Amino acid sequence: MTDTVIVLFSRDLRVHDHPALAAACERARHVIPLFVIDPDIPAGNRLGFLAECLADLRGSLRERGGELVVRRGDPVAETMRLAGESGAGAVHTGVDVSALAHRRQRRLAAECERAGVEFRAFPGLTVVPPDALRPSGGGDHYRVFTPYWRAWSRQPRRDVLKAPGVVHVPEGLSPGRLPEPGHETYELFRGGETAGRRRMEQWLRHCVDDYADGHDDMAGNRTSRLSPYLRFGCVSPLELESLAGEAGDAGEFVRQLCWRDFFHQVTRAFPRINRDDYRPRGHEWCDDxxxxxxxxxxxxxxxxxxxxxxxxxxxxxxxxxxxxxxxxxxxxxxxxxxxxxxxxxxxxxxxxxxxxxxxxxxxxxxxxxxxxxxxxxxxxxxxxxxxxxxxxxxxxxxxxxxxxxxxxxxxxxxxxxxxxxxxxxxxxx
The missing domain is CATH 1.10.579.10 (DNA Cyclobutane Dipyrimidine Photolyase, subunit A, domain 3)
Known part of the structure; x- marks a missing residue:
């Protein structure tokens, strides 16, 4: 058994169905849940929502005897600094797909290897891991949705994981200060796993059967509005798919979760999706x-x-x-x-x-x-x-x-x- 494992949170701000956290709690005497606020990445309009997510996550961990340690700075440097201070023998984190996430994960893996610290990356961002499916005709990802949907629908799922009952953190760690919510908060969306799970459960209980007929009704309230909670990982997409399948006629909604997975596997293969044309077609844009x-x-x-x-x-x-x-x-x-x-x-x-x-x-x-x-x-x-x-x-x-x-x-x-x-x-x- 490893004595201490750091779990670096990013876009997985929850305790339910969290593979990196669950594995750490199973194998280590002490677990340090960590979130690093990177000042070089502006949160923009999401700062208030993020602050509420972190406050809720800290509360959930404290209910289990744990703590959310918050640091500010470069996530790789702060993780390694904490590993040195705590004597952690391993770092767990979740897999992400953007170019920035790729660079950060490679740097963290390299620094862990240099320091003799085990590094492990876990799924959880999507229903099906972004690297799990390959087209039968060759290539590193699916470029068209429909064949991806067929393969995705047949792919076995990992088990949905329960939240850990207890999280043991080492003594003497400073928890760090949570970010202030500021003014960027929205009445319709309260951040955090608690709010996300409440919305998920209510929508699955009362609305999912109507989704196929009602999701294009612009004036109605017939969509789940779970996308902010999926973006920050307050809700597990795998658990959401599983519960939707149990709730009723959810085929069209599950298809939307597949679209989300589809774009994540595209981005993993083409991480400059936010800057370069995926398929250049010679467009001439107006500078207006x-x-x-x-x-x-x-x-x-x-x-x-x-x-x-x-x-x-x-x-x-x-x-x-x-x-x-x-x-x-x-x-x-x-x-x-x-x-x-x-x-x-x-x-x-x-x-x-x-x-x-x-x-x-x-x-x-x-x-x-x-x-x-x-x-x-x-x-x-x-x-x-x-x-x-x-x-x-x-x-x-x-x-x-x-x-x-x-x-x-x-x-x-x-x-x-x-x-x-x-x-x-x-x-x-």
């Missing part, structure tokens, strides 16, 4: 900062587009159908580079991560994994179909709250002089 800024502010004059952006600015989250409409408007109608939109989403969304955010943006832009890169998106038709009464638009664009739906869905018919609302940036007639 005026249009881009109007789009960022939800002031394009196209109500359904502006409603989506304003929902994100107000709530830190955006309906999935709105993301498609908003994104395609930027790249298809304004011809602005997809990276402009993706970076704005990454900064403002609580669920913004590299794999899903940039993978989906490249799909919308026609530079990614879409097998129909030039598929049209008629924004007016989308608005009429998925917000037929204009309720979503009225909720987030109050300037238009008193207008009838036929006007809301046909912005060229908006009466001139709507106080505070601009004329359309482009003609949609």
């Amino acid at each position: 900062e005026h249009a881009a800024q109007a789009w960022r502010e939800g002031m394009t004059g196209i109500p359904i587009v502006d409603a989506g952006i304003r929902q994100m600015l107000a709530e830190g989250w955006m309906h999935n159908r709105a993301r498609l409409i908003v994104g395609s408007f930027l790249v298809r109608r304004l011809r602005v580079d997809w990276r402009v939109g993706a970076d704005h989403f990454f900064e403002r969304l609580l669920d913004g991560d590299v794999a899903n955010n940039y993978g989906n943006w490249q799909w919308v832009a026609g530079t990614g994994n879409d097998t129909r890169p030039n598929r049209p998106v008629n924004h007016i038709r989308q608005a009429k179909r998925y917000d037929p009464e204009g309720e979503y638009v009225r909720r987030y664009v109050p300037e238009l709250a008193t207008l009838p739906k036929r006007v809301i869905h046909e912005p060229w018919k908006l009466p001139s002089g709507v106080p505070g609302y601009p004329a359309p940036l482009v003609s949609m007639a």
Whole structure:
């Protein structure tokens, strides 16, 4: 048995179904759960949510006799410093897929080897590990979703792990100060595993059966809104899939979890997904900062587009159908580079991560994994179909709250002089 193991948390801020933590508790007398706040990586709009996640995780560990040790600085240097101070013989962490995560994990593994400390990386970020599936025809990853979905559906799952009953930490360690939540908190989303599990259990109990029919209802509350909790690992995607399968007719929802896994395995193979075209197609983008800024502010004059952006600015989250409409408007109608939109989403969304955010943006832009890169998106038709009464638009664009739906869905018919609302940036007639 190892005397002391450090468990370095990152995007796995939970105690349930946490393979790295469970393995450490099984094999070591003492376990040091560690989170390192890296000042070189701005948390942006997610700082308040992250602070609540860490406070909740510390509380869960203390209930089990443990502690969350918080340090500030370079995660590799701080982990190795703590290993030296505590005499830890091993470091456990979770696998991640971004370029930054790859570099950090390689550095940590090298420093552990140099110091004679065992290093182990565990799954838990996705339902199926990003490196578990390979196309039968060759290649290091699946480039098209449908064959990945078939292989993913057949892949055996590891067991969902219970939370450890007891976590023994060495005596004398300074726990460190949690970050202050600040002002970047959102009423609809409280951070942490406790809030995430409550949302998961309520949604699976009452709403999952309606997901296939209702997830495109933009004005309704018929999606899970679990994406921020998946992004920070407050909820285990494997446990969520398992419970969804027990809850009812959850096939369409489980398919969305597969899409999440799909983009993670793409990002593992193509870690510059946030900067380079996955499939370069010779796009020529317009350098129109005026249009881009109007789009960022939800002031394009196209109500359904502006409603989506304003929902994100107000709530830190955006309906999935709105993301498609908003994104395609930027790249298809304004011809602005997809990276402009993706970076704005990454900064403002609580669920913004590299794999899903940039993978989906490249799909919308026609530079990614879409097998129909030039598929049209008629924004007016989308608005009429998925917000037929204009309720979503009225909720987030109050300037238009008193207008009838036929006007809301046909912005060229908006009466001139709507106080505070601009004329359309482009003609949609």
